[in-house]
Amino acid sequence: MTIRITPAARSRMQEFLARQPGAAGVRFGARPSGCSGYTYSVDIAETLGADDRVFEVDGVRLVVDAKSLPLLDGTEIDFRRQGLNAAFAFDNPNATGACGCGESFTVGAQD
Known part of the structure; x- marks a missing residue:
């Protein structure tokens, strides 16, 4: 399993974790939507x-549930700022398509 994070994403994640020192980590996943x-x-990830x-x-x-593992293997997580907007961005080699607004993705023929 390989997930990469850019320096910008690492910095943002460390900021979140610093606010919740008892957390188990950062949960990264994919869910139907x-x-x-x-x-x-x-x-x-609280627990x-x-x-x-x-x-x-x-x-x-990084905490990843077993169902998300095959969907996310090889993904790079970045954190980008554009004007007043800031968000995590994902480069997922498993994604075979995306919706027009960029909020969801497709993986293989199972979707």
């Missing part, structure tokens, strides 16, 4: 579930 199939989620996998990536503990 949107018009294209799946949407990404990045949040603080670990039985099906969670923990990866140490550049000093950040």
